[in-house]
Amino acid sequence: MSWYSKTAPRGDIVVSTRIRLARNIKGMPFPSKMTAEQFCRVNELVRDVIFKSNSPIVKQLKYIKMDNVPEVERFAMVERHIISREFALNYQNRAIIISDDEEICIMLGEEDHIRIQVVFAGLQPQLAYNIADDIDNILCQNLDIAFDERLGFLTECPTNLGTGLRASVMLHLPIMEQKDEIGILAKSIRKQGFTIRGMYGEGSKALGSLYQVSNQVTLGVNEQNAINSLERMTYQIIGQEEETRKMLNPIKLQDRCMRSYGILKNSYILSSQEMMARLSDVKLGISEKIVHCNETPIKLMIEGSPYMITRILGYDSPGDRDIIRAKKIRETI
Amino acid sequence: MSWYSKTAPRGDIVVSTRIRLARNIKGMPFPSKMTAEQFCRVNELVRDVIFKSNSPIVKQLKYIKMDNVPEVERFAMVERHIISREFALNYQNRAIIISDDEEICIMLGEEDHIRIQVVFAGLQPQLAYNIADDIDNILCQNLDIAFDERLGFLTECPTNLGTGLRASVMLHLPIMEQKDEIGILAKSIRKQGFTIRGMYGEGSKALGSLYQVSNQVTLGVNEQNAINSLERMTYQIIGQEEETRKMLNPIKLQDRCMRSYGILKNSYILSSQEMMARLSDVKLGISEKIVHCNETPIKLMIEGSPYMITRILGYDSPGDRDIIRAKKIRETI
Numbered sequence: 001m002s003w004y005s006k007t008a009p010r011g012d013i014v015v016s017t018r019i020r021l022a023r024n025i026k027g028m029p030f031p032s033k034m035t036a037e038q039f040c041r042v043n044e045l046v047r048d049v050i051f052k053s054n055s056p057i058v059k060q061l062k063y064i065k066m067d068n069v070p071e072v073e074r075f076a077m078v079e080r081h082i083i084s085r086e087f088a089l090n091y092q093n094r095a096i097i098i099s100d101d102e103e104i105c106i107m108l109g110e111e112d113h114i115r116i117q118v119v120f121a122g123l124q125p126q127l128a129y130n131i132a133d134d135i136d137n138i139l140c141q142n143l144d145i146a147f148d149e150r151l152g153f154l155t156e157c158p159t160n161l162g163t164g165l166r167a168s169v170m171l172h173l174p175i176m177e178q179k180d181e182i183g184i185l186a187k188s189i190r191k192q193g194f195t196i197r198g199m200y201g202e203g204s205k206a207l208g209s210l211y212q213v214s215n216q217v218t219l220g221v222n223e224q225n226a227i228n229s230l231e232r233m234t235y236q237i238i239g240q241e242e243e244t245r246k247m248l249n250p251i252k253l254q255d256r257c258m259r260s261y262g263i264l265k266n267s268y269i270l271s272s273q274e275m276m277a278r279l280s281d282v283k284l285g286i287s288e289k290i291v292h293c294n295e296t297p298i299k300l301m302i303e304g305s306p307y308m309i310t311r312i313l314g315y316d317s318p319g320d321r322d323i324i325r326a327k328k329i330r331e332t333i
Numbered sequence: 334m335s336w337y338s339k340t341a342p343r344g345d346i347v348v349s350t351r352i353r354l355a356r357n358i359k360g361m362p363f364p365s366k367m368t369a370e371q372f373c374r375v376n377e378l379v380r381d382v383i384f385k386s387n388s389p390i391v392k393q394l395k396y397i398k399m400d401n402v403p404e405v406e407r408f409a410m411v412e413r414h415i416i417s418r419e420f421a422l423n424y425q426n427r428a429i430i431i432s433d434d435e436e437i438c439i440m441l442g443e444e445d446h447i448r449i450q451v452v453f454a455g456l457q458p459q460l461a462y463n464i465a466d467d468i469d470n471i472l473c474q475n476l477d478i479a480f481d482e483r484l485g486f487l488t489e490c491p492t493n494l495g496t497g498l499r500a501s502v503m504l505h506l507p508i509m510e511q512k513d514e515i516g517i518l519a520k521s522i523r524k525q526g527f528t529i530r531g532m533y534g535e536g537s538k539a540l541g542s543l544y545q546v547s548n549q550v551t552l553g554v555n556e557q558n559a560i561n562s563l564e565r566m567t568y569q570i571i572g573q574e575e576e577t578r579k580m581l582n583p584i585k586l587q588d589r590c591m592r593s594y595g596i597l598k599n600s601y602i603l604s605s606q607e608m609m610a611r612l613s614d615v616k617l618g619i620s621e622k623i624v625h626c627n628e629t630p631i632k633l634m635i636e637g638s639p640y641m642i643t644r645i646l647g648y649d650s651p652g653d654r655d656i657i658r659a660k661k662i663r664e665t666i
Contacts, residue, residue, distance in 0.1 A: 252602065255601035261599055262596050262600070263595050264595075266591040266598075267588055268584050268591060269585065326588070
């Protein structure tokens, strides 16, 4: 069961929590400078260390060479938030070690040699961090990981130097967005070492009103503190979104959410953009107890993404995709 | 049961047929110049003649003084297409003789002394004309109706001179409208003595895609010919609308009609304008066998009109009207 199929704490506003640790092997150039042989060497080193460990986590993991993953599947993995877009594009010689539920994914040969990533539904930074940390311990105990006593973990990009930790949450903030409060929020959290950006789309409004909040500071801080402060910051933003929602006209809110539900339930052609907007309203309606829905909107958003639909369709056709997407959503919602 | 609650021949495209005969009493000024006493005299003359007749039509008729009809009810009658807007505005001293199903309505003191109006659902010009003609015969046999051997019936406005007959159909032409074919149609039917205009709204698009086609010529023609030629013209336009519909992309059509149905089924605030547009799509969907609906869209359109809703509401509030309208439609559609 994928992360996005699960119900989770504060899932009404916090879609997911993501922990990422960047690590590199000493004496090896960074991936941007690596040869095919060196990629192979890194992949095998990490694979062997992980699968020889007797940690219970290892049982659910599998090793996949990215050269064996077709393009559509690679980009569908991006849409499921398992791998980065850059990794899907520069996939040659790379590999991943991934859990069956896709909550754990170790990318080998992304910007750094090793990127441990744990994604959980809802607000679960501590739990996600604990798993990432367990994997980190296996690696650090068995590999010569590039580490400087003064700086901390060494990484390709200086913004990751130190902990190599990026902790983030994906938040659903439809009403703060509607009230134009995201800009103010961005300013205020920047001062506290956090950043916010739209998950999808560009311009003033994020597609689906989904925003990613992540820590910016990796140098001179400790990992546990970073996790704690992300959790605090998230509760603060949840509070703001909830306060803003209290000021809404109930009938207007009901009208907005139910109309979007009605459209999804009855549409026969549905673009990805419109799906995001309508499902965002439905998600808002569910958390405000206005809409009842058979499936979580986030699961539908992800499963309705272009490559996820192309995967079902078996061929590439934006027109047919909009028809299949409409059918899928109409029948499950 | 009102005319708009009935199913009728070619009701898929022809919403209603309306026959109107304008008559005046000799030796009496036209209503624009009449005194209160003269209105009273005309009302009583016509009332007495009608109710003394032994025609079976008379049994279902009743006489109503417009001074006793409150404003909201008067304009709700306009929305039900029973009386004209002008008559609702200039109601003082006027009266109507109306059937229980509101298919027959004789306005006394509109532009002419007597306006016999028969409205039937669907395409039924002959049937509607026969009833109007029966009433006309009662009047002509018992009153001194202003008639000129050379010109025909005398009327206040010269455009009605001759037969005093206006025969019209209300047509639902969503696809000809979408394809910008109404302008061309208007030109072509004008040459044949007909005119077309949007039933509601101004500008290039008629609200609800509803158009009224009526005969223009009253002088030097015979009533039966006018009825026949309206029927022929209507079939011609039906054919054009049907041809245009055949060229539509079926999935786009289904998407359009079902979305509108979904919105109506799930909206909590609904303006009159939006209701008309969405119900027009639903009507199209029903006639194309895409949408199933518990109630005819035309009935919903009329019952969702502003004054019809104000009547239920009991007070005037456009905001509350949109909420009541949404509820009424959501629950009946």
